[in-house]
Amino acid sequence: xxxxxxxxxxxxxxxxxxxxxxxxxxxxxxxxxxxxxxxxxxxxxxxxxxxxxxxxxxxxxxxxxxxxxxxxxxxxxxxxxxxxxxxxxxxxxxxxxxxxxxxxxxxxxxxxxxxxxxxxxxxxxxxxxxxxxxxxxxxxxxxxxxxxxxxxxxxxxxxxxxxxxxxxxxxxxxxxxxxxxxxxxxxxxxxxxxxxxxxxxxxxxxxxxxxxxxxxxxxxxxxxxxxxxxxxxxxxxxxxxxxxxxxxxxxxx
Numbered sequence: 001x002x003x004x005x006x007x008x009x010x011x012x013x014x015x016x017x018x019x020x021x022x023x024x025x026x027x028x029x030x031x032x033x034x035x036x037x038x039x040x041x042x043x044x045x046x047x048x049x050x051x052x053x054x055x056x057x058x059x060x061x062x063x064x065x066x067x068x069x070x071x072x073x074x075x076x077x078x079x080x081x082x083x084x085x086x087x088x089x090x091x092x093x094x095x096x097x098x099x100x101x102x103x104x105x106x107x108x109x110x111x112x113x114x115x116x117x118x119x120x121x122x123x124x125x126x127x128x129x130x131x132x133x134x135x136x137x138x139x140x141x142x143x144x145x146x147x148x149x150x151x152x153x154x155x156x157x158x159x160x161x162x163x164x165x166x167x168x169x170x171x172x173x174x175x176x177x178x179x180x181x182x183x184x185x186x187x188x189x190x191x192x193x194x195x196x197x198x199x200x201x202x203x204x205x206x207x208x209x210x211x212x213x214x215x216x217x218x219x220x221x222x223x224x225x226x227x228x229x230x231x232x233x234x235x236x237x238x239x240x241x242x243x244x245x246x247x248x249x250x251x252x253x
Contacts, residue, residue, distance in 0.1 A: 003049075004222035007032075009179075009200065011040065012113060013063045021045060022093050024052075024064040024075065026113060030199055030222050033177060034062040034113035035079050041093055054086060054095040062108070063115035066090075069125035078115030081108050081133040107132030111159075111176050141173070141185065154190050166206040170231060172213055174202065182215060184231065195233055206231070214240070 002008045009030030014023045027038040039052045039059040052059045061079035066088065075088040075095070082104050087097030107116040107130040117129035139160045141153040162174040171185035173192060182196040182204050199219025206213045211231055218224045226241035
């Protein structure tokens with residue numbers, strides 16, 4: 001169960017340990033990146049959950065796995081596009097040594113935190129992976145006329161998704177990473193300005209008068225609700241609909 005009092009946003013990428021008594025998983029913070037995520041462990045019998053640490057320092061990263069070698073047992077995880085390992089005591093489910101970078105350059109999706117590697121069942125310490133880096137996709141915003149011709153809306157690319165433009169020319173965009181932030185598109189000055197960065201956000205829609213925008217966010221308590229915010233940012237976000245459970249979609253206003 002997600003603990004919102006500890007700013008948890010999601011539990012991801014479970015990996016069952018060989019004794020079937022516990023599982024590793026990624027603990028993503030609702031307002032952080034996957035480099036800030038913690039490595040969690042849950043006892044499958046007692047349901048007790050803890051953050052793994054060594055000498056009181058939490059392990060940070062994503063996509064944890066366990067690997068058995070002829071000389072020792074290790075847990076693996078990814079951070080900043082690299083792969084790390086620590087000795088792991090399978091009997092008492094604790095980290096038994098400091099983290100060591102064992103591989104530089106592994107493909108990781110910055111939006112999902114999925115590191116592309118896998119351990120084998122040969123118990124000889126071998127693993128497979130896709131070489132790469134922490135991938136932050138960048139896209140160009142373009143205008144498309146009725147004949148299908150494209151023209152850049154702004155000159156620089158970025159992690160842009162979910163663009164929306166109002167009748168009066170005001171526009172919003174989602175800046176995608178492990179958490180989604182909302183930006184305003186300034187076509188005249190050729191830039192994107194951050195307007196809302198708290199929590200994880202989605203589906204921004206500009207009101208018909210062009211003065212405000214409605215959006216989904218979990219910035220209050222980790223649960224997604226519908227908020228309204230002025231385009232100039234004055235007054236802050238105000239909740240207008242309580243969702244309860246699930247992740248709704250907002251249609252065009």
